[in-house]
Amino acid sequence: MNDTIASLMAHRSVRAFRDTPVTEEQLQTIVAAGQMASTSSNVQAYSVIAVTEPSLKRQLAVLSGDQAYVEQCPLFLVWCADFYRTCRASEMYLGEETTYEDSTESFMVATIDAALAAQNAAVAAESMGLGICYIGGIRNRIAEVAELLRIPELAYPVFGMCVGVPARQSGQRPRLPVEAVLHRNGYDPETSVEAVKGYDVKMVRYLRERTEGRKSTPWSKIMAEWLARPNRLHVRAFLEARGLLRR
Ligand SMILES: Cc1cc2nc3c(=O)[nH]c(=O)nc-3n(C[C@H](O)[C@H](O)[C@H](O)COP(=O)(O)O)c2cc1C
Known part of the structure; x- marks a missing residue:
C-alpha cells in the first residue's frame, strides 16, 4: 500500500x-x-x-x-x-x-x-x-x-x-465486498447479489456498535426503503x- x-x-x-x-x-x-x-x-x-x-x-x-x-x-x-x-x-x-x-x-x-x-x-x-x-x-x-x-x-x-x-x-463505514461490485469480463448477477448477504451481517454489527444497539437494520432493508421512496x-x-x- x-x-x-x-x-x-x-x-x-x-x-x-x-x-x-x-x-x-x-x-x-x-x-x-x-x-x-x-x-x-x-x-x-x-x-x-x-x-x-x-x-x-x-x-x-x-x-x-x-x-x-x-x-x-x-x-x-x-x-x-x-x-x-x-x-x-x-x-x-x-x-x-x-x-x-x-x-x-x-x-x-x-x-x-x-x-x-x-x-x-x-x-x-x-x-x-x-x-x-x-x-x-x-x-x-x-x-x-x-x-x-x-x-x-x-x-x-x-x-x-x-x-x-x-x-x-x-x-469508518464498511463497504460492500469487492466481489459485489467487481465483475470479470461481463456482468455476473449471481455473485454480485450473493455478496450482499455477508455485507448485511457486517452492517448490522457495525450499526449496533455505532449506535449502542439502537439501530440494527440490514443494508438491503435500508435500500428497499430507499428505492421505494x-x-x-x-x-x-x-x-x-x-x-x-x-x-
Ligand atoms: C453525493 C453525495 C451526497 C451526500 N449527501 C450527504 C448529506 O446530505 N448529508 C450527510 O450527512 N452525508 C451525505 N453524504 C455522505 C454519505 O452519507 C457517506 O459518504 C456514505 O454514507 C458513506 O460513508 P463514509 O463517507 O463515511 O464512508 C453524501 C455523499 C455523497 C457522495
Missing part, C-alpha cells in the same frame, strides 16, 4: 469540525487538484463556490434539511455543473449566434465533470489532514440554494461539501427551468 491508497482507504465522512479556518492556500490547492481530474472533451463544465460567510452557511444548513455541520464547517464548497461559462466563452466567437444544444448527454457530461473534480478535491483535502462530507441535502431546496448563491442559468448546484479540521476521529421530484422541473435536461 502506498501513501495515496492509504489515504483513500482511510476515508470517512466528517460531520464535526474545529473552528480552525481552511487557509486561502489550502483552498487554492484543493480546487487546483480538483481541476486536474479528467474532464469530458476538456469542457471543464463545472464551477465551485467557496462559502465561508457565517450567515450564508447558516442559510445553506437550513436549506439542506437542518444539517448543522454545514454551518459549523469553516469552508462549505458548492460544486456546480456549469455550461453558463462555456456559452459565454462561445459568445466571444459566435456572438448572438451562440446556441446551447441541450441534451441528457451534455447534462451528464457536466454532472460527471463536477463529481470527478469534487472527488479529486476531496482526496486532496483529506491528504492535507482535513475532513470532508458531501451534502446532497442542498438539492432539498435547490431553487433557493441557486438563488442564494446567484447561480446563473445553464448551471446548477450538484452537491455541497463540508471541509475543515475534524473535531474527532469518526468511525420517490426522491426530490422537484429537481427535474428546476433543471428544465434552467435550460438543462430538456431532452
Whole structure:
C-alpha cells in the first residue's frame, strides 16, 4: 500500500469540525487538484463556490434539511455543473449566434465533470489532514440554494461539501465486498447479489456498535426503503427551468 491508497482507504465522512479556518492556500490547492481530474472533451463544465460567510452557511444548513455541520464547517464548497461559462466563452466567437444544444448527454457530461473534480478535491483535502462530507441535502431546496448563491442559468448546484479540521476521529463505514461490485469480463448477477448477504451481517454489527444497539437494520432493508421512496421530484422541473435536461 502506498501513501495515496492509504489515504483513500482511510476515508470517512466528517460531520464535526474545529473552528480552525481552511487557509486561502489550502483552498487554492484543493480546487487546483480538483481541476486536474479528467474532464469530458476538456469542457471543464463545472464551477465551485467557496462559502465561508457565517450567515450564508447558516442559510445553506437550513436549506439542506437542518444539517448543522454545514454551518459549523469553516469552508462549505458548492460544486456546480456549469455550461453558463462555456456559452459565454462561445459568445466571444459566435456572438448572438451562440446556441446551447441541450441534451441528457451534455447534462451528464457536466454532472460527471463536477463529481470527478469534487472527488479529486476531496482526496486532496483529506491528504492535507482535513475532513470532508458531501451534502446532497442542498438539492432539498435547490431553487433557493441557486438563488442564494446567484447561480446563473445553464448551471446548477450538484452537491455541497463540508471541509475543515475534524473535531474527532469518526468511525469508518464498511463497504460492500469487492466481489459485489467487481465483475470479470461481463456482468455476473449471481455473485454480485450473493455478496450482499455477508455485507448485511457486517452492517448490522457495525450499526449496533455505532449506535449502542439502537439501530440494527440490514443494508438491503435500508435500500428497499430507499428505492421505494420517490426522491426530490422537484429537481427535474428546476433543471428544465434552467435550460438543462430538456431532452
Ligand atoms: C453525493 C453525495 C451526497 C451526500 N449527501 C450527504 C448529506 O446530505 N448529508 C450527510 O450527512 N452525508 C451525505 N453524504 C455522505 C454519505 O452519507 C457517506 O459518504 C456514505 O454514507 C458513506 O460513508 P463514509 O463517507 O463515511 O464512508 C453524501 C455523499 C455523497 C457522495
